[in-house]
Amino acid sequence: MQTALRTALPETELASQANFAPHARVVREERLAQTSGLPLTIRGLRKSFGDNEVLRGIDLHIPAGQFVAIVGKSGCGKSTLLRLIAGLDKIDAGSISFGQDVKPEDIRVMFQEPRLLPWARVLANVEVGLGRDRASQDADARAERALTEVGLADKRHQWPSVLSGGQKQRVALARALVSRPRVLALDEPLGALDALTRISMQRLLERVWRDQGFTAILVTHDVAEAVALADRVLVIEEGRIAHDVVVHAGRPRARGSVELAGLESSILSHLLSADDRT
Amino acid sequence: MSLIDSISRPRAVRLPRIDGLIQWIVPLAIIAIWQLASVTGFVPTRVLPAPSDVVLSGWKLLLSGELVRNIWVSFWRASIGFLIGGSIGFAFGLANGLSQLSAKLTDTTLQMVRNVPHLALIPLVILWFGIDESAKLFLVALGVFFPIYLNTLHGIRTVDPQLIEMGRIYGMTDGELFRRVIFPGALPSIFVGIRFALGIMWLTLIVAETIAASSGLGYMAMQAREFMLIDVVVLSILIYALLGKLADSASRVLERLTLSWHPAFQKR
Ligand SMILES: Nc1ncnc2c1ncn2[C@@H]1O[C@H](COP(=O)(O)OP(=O)(O)O)[C@@H](O)[C@H]1O
Ligand SMILES: [Mg+2]
Numbered sequence: 001m002q003t004a005l006r007t008a009l010p011e012t013e014l015a016s017q018a019n020f021a022p023h024a025r026v027v028r029e030e031r032l033a034q035t036s037g038l039p040l041t042i043r044g045l046r047k048s049f050g051d052n053e054v055l056r057g058i059d060l061h062i063p064a065g066q067f068v069a070i071v072g073k074s075g076c077g078k079s080t081l082l083r084l085i086a087g088l089d090k091i092d093a094g095s096i097s098f099g100q101d102v103k104p105e106d107i108r109v110m111f112q113e114p115r116l117l118p119w120a121r122v123l124a125n126v127e128v129g130l131g132r133d134r135a136s137q138d139a140d141a142r143a144e145r146a147l148t149e150v151g152l153a154d155k156r157h158q159w160p161s162v163l164s165g166g167q168k169q170r171v172a173l174a175r176a177l178v179s180r181p182r183v184l185a186l187d188e189p190l191g192a193l194d195a196l197t198r199i200s201m202q203r204l205l206e207r208v209w210r211d212q213g214f215t216a217i218l219v220t221h222d223v224a225e226a227v228a229l230a231d232r233v234l235v236i237e238e239g240r241i242a243h244d245v246v247v248h249a250g251r252p253r254a255r256g257s258v259e260l261a262g263l264e265s266s267i268l269s270h271l272l273s274a275d276d277r278t
Numbered sequence: 279m280s281l282i283d284s285i286s287r288p289r290a291v292r293l294p295r296i297d298g299l300i301q302w303i304v305p306l307a308i309i310a311i312w313q314l315a316s317v318t319g320f321v322p323t324r325v326l327p328a329p330s331d332v333v334l335s336g337w338k339l340l341l342s343g344e345l346v347r348n349i350w351v352s353f354w355r356a357s358i359g360f361l362i363g364g365s366i367g368f369a370f371g372l373a374n375g376l377s378q379l380s381a382k383l384t385d386t387t388l389q390m391v392r393n394v395p396h397l398a399l400i401p402l403v404i405l406w407f408g409i410d411e412s413a414k415l416f417l418v419a420l421g422v423f424f425p426i427y428l429n430t431l432h433g434i435r436t437v438d439p440q441l442i443e444m445g446r447i448y449g450m451t452d453g454e455l456f457r458r459v460i461f462p463g464a465l466p467s468i469f470v471g472i473r474f475a476l477g478i479m480w481l482t483l484i485v486a487e488t489i490a491a492s493s494g495l496g497y498m499a500m501q502a503r504e505f506m507l508i509d510v511v512v513l514s515i516l517i518y519a520l521l522g523k524l525a526d527s528a529s530r531v532l533e534r535l536t537l538s539w540h541p542a543f544q545k546r
Contacts, residue, residue, distance in 0.1 A: 088447065104449050115444040119462040119539040128458075131449040161541045175448075 035065030037215035038098040038106065038182040040085070045094035047080055054080045056239030058094070067209055067216040069226035072236035073271065078219040079187050081236070082109070085217060086185045098183070105131045108181040112188045114168035116160040122171055123147065123156040129175035146178035147171070149208060166197035170204065177208060184209075186218045190225065198222075199255075202229055206251070223271070227263045228253055235270055243270055327509040332516065335509040344498070349517065352483060352494040355411070356521075359418025360479050364472070367423040371430025375464070376456075388427065396420045397485055409490040414483065421482040422475040429471025433464030466540065469533045476525045484518060 045058040054077040062068050070078050083089045085096060086109040098106075108129070116125045126143040127134055133142075147153045150170040160168055169189060176184060186205075190198045206229055209216050220226050226233045227247050235243035245267060249259050309329050315321040316328030323331065339345035370388065374381040396417060407413035437460050445459045487496025495514050502510035537543050 086447070088443070109447060111440070113440060115440050117441065117459065117462070119465075119537075120458070128445075128448050128450075159539050159544065161539070161544070 035213035035215075036180070036182055037065035037213055038100070038102065039064040040096070040098055040183065040215060040217075042085075042096050043094055045081075045084065045096065046092045047077070047084060047089070048092055054239060055084075058239075058241060060234070060241060062215060062217070065213050065215055067206075067218070067229060067231045069218045069220055069230035069233045070236060071220060071223055071226050071233060071267065071271065074221065076236045077239055078236060082185050082187050082217065082219050085183075102182070105133075105179040106182045108176040108179065108184050110169075110172055110176050110184065110186045110189045112191045114160070114165075114172040116168055116171055116175075118160055120160075121156070122152065122158050122160065122163070125160065125171055126156075126174045126178050129178040131179055133179070143174070143178055146174040149177065149211075150174045150204060164197075166193055166201060169193065169201060173204070173208070177212065180212065181214055183215045183217070186216065188219055188221060191221065198225070205229065210251070223264050223267050224260075227260045227267070228255055233263075233267060235267060243267070324508065327512055331509045332513050335507070336513050339510070339513070348493060348495050348498045349521075352487065352496070353521070355414045355487075355494065356418060356479050356483050356525075359415045359483070360422050360475065362415065363419030363422030364426045364475060366419070367426030367471075367475075368430050368468075370423075371427045371434065371468075375431045375434025376460075385431075388424075392424050392428075397482065400486065400489060404490050409492060413490055414486045414494075417486045418479055418482045421478040425474035425478060426468070426471045429467045429474070430464060433467025433471075434460060436467065437463035462539075466537060469529065469537070472529050473526065476529060477522070480518060480522045480525070 040060070040062040042058050042060040045055055045060075046053070047055040058081060070081065072078050080089070084091055086107055088109070116122075117128065120128070123140065123143050126146055127139050129146070130136070130139055130142065133139065144153060144156060147156055150173050152167060152170050152174065155163065155167065155171075160171065163171065169192075173189075189205075190201050193201060202225060205216075205218075216230075218226070218229060223233075227249075230247055233243075233245040233247060234241050235245070237243075245263065247260075247263060249257065249263075253260065312321075312326070313329045316323060316326065316331075327335075336345065370384065374385050399420070400417065403413045403416055407416065441459050441463065442455065445455045450458065483494075484496050487494040488500050491497040495517055499511050499514035502508070502514070534543055
């Protein structure tokens with residue numbers, strides 16, 4: 001098989017995790033030079049809810065500016081992992097480090113629900129994303145710039161309730177990006193959108209990621225989406241990273257190319273075979 | 279506009295001219311029929327005076343200054359009682375909605391007190407306060423307290439927890455979180471409480487003034503009954519209805535102004 005399936009077992013040395021195929025390395029290093037992203041190192045991460053041991057030792061290194069997708073069966077702990085990375089829940093054991101001290105504004109999260117304030121206009125909703133800079137003089141200008149980036153500048157005075165699902169999610173993206181985060185964690189952000197809106201949102205996501213160079217961690221149940229967007233796809237099974245797949249295809253990617261389709265079906269077969277075993 | 283369309287469309291959407299007039303057609307028709315029935319002797323004026331007689335007696339009372347004075351007294355009692363009961367209810371609603379400790383401490387007690395019909399306290403209140411102003415204020419405040427308390431509490435408890443989490447993620451302080459997320463989220467429910475409370479406010483006041491007062495609309499009606507002035511009795515009842523409607527309209531206007539973000543209040 002031409003796909004590069006690797007198993008990231010705990011004994012794998014973190015340093016050697018960067019042994020991508022030459023092509024991927026070139027792409028990555030080119031990005032590294034201009035990235036604003038933060039690298040992410042996770043060691044021995046565990047998390048349980050009561051008796052339910054959800055994460056049983058995650059070891060992972062994500063280089064700065066990489067676009068990582070996380071896939072896995074429903075309930076396997078993807079959201080849990082993402083929430084731990086974003087600092088929303090407490091870690092039971094292990095560590096997550098970004099290689100330096102981070103400010104809250106450096107790490108942003110996006111969810112499947114846009115979570116906009118219905119009683120605030122679009123622009124005010126984006127300004128929420130500025131965190132403590134909300135009151136600063138250039139807040140409006142920054143929020144408008146972020147709205148322009150997602151193509152919604154003309155909606156800035158609207159109430160969220162008049163926007164479509166895709167537009168709401170774009171406002172949520174603008175809110176997440178307005179503080180120029182260095183890590184963006186996304187929990188199935190396109191899960192509730194229709195197929196066409198999804199594809200245009202994927203393009204938008206890829207574009208802002210290339211423009212801004214943050215480290216992107218995308219949880220998705222759509223394997224096609226994962227291989228279309230990510231540099232690397234992680235498969236979570238039984239609380240561990242069972243597969244760590246590098247996507248070599250260059251960008252911009254041709255959707256539905258033979259290469260991506262092959263990768264997609266091989267990842268899917270892994271997900272399904274895990275299903276057969278249980 | 280189809281029928282379905284007009285039903286699904288919230289009534290707050292088009293207040294101007296036509297809709298504003300339509301709602302008065304039925305009351306006006308009733309008054310016209312009533313007048314006709316009285317003039318033709320179909321309804322004896324001992325039972326129900328003609329609208330024209332009611333208006334006439336209203337005019338006389340207006341000239342004597344008695345009407346304005348009594349309306350003013352009742353209005354004053356209603357507002358002060360509402361403000362006192364409403365603020366206390368709001369404060370308890372906030373406290374119990376925001377603090378587990380406070381809720382554990384007081385909610386059960388309040389729920390128990392709620393099951394006592396506040397009008398049942400009238401004999402006790404008269405013993406305590408006589409027919410003093412404080413008796414009426416106490417009863418109105420007590421009646422208003424519960425709808426405001428319950429709906430404020432409910433509003434705060436049902437604010438979308440995902441929005442609260444969002445606020446925290448984006449670094450809102452507790453104060454900001456309250457001002458920007460929790461309070462606006464609870465506001466629609468608080469307005470439901472206010473509308474309920476306004477109804478209870480008038481009801482309480484009528485009963486209290488009828489039983490224990492020496493001024494006010496309820497007292498005016500009772501006096502008129504003593505002297506068999508049925509037109510004044512009917513006048514008092516109509517003024518109560520009018521004031522109730524006025525209070526309701528005022529709360530609707532306030533609602534429309536503060537909830538303009540709400541889909542139900544948006545112009546298409
Ligand atoms: N706050 C919580 N309390 C208890 N159990 C939880 C909580 N969050 C998640 N879980 C459990 O953890 C497991 C993983 O959930 P999650 O990370 O949301 O999965 P998914 O991969 O679908 O995003 C599930 O079994 C879920 O029931
Ligand atoms: Mg999930």
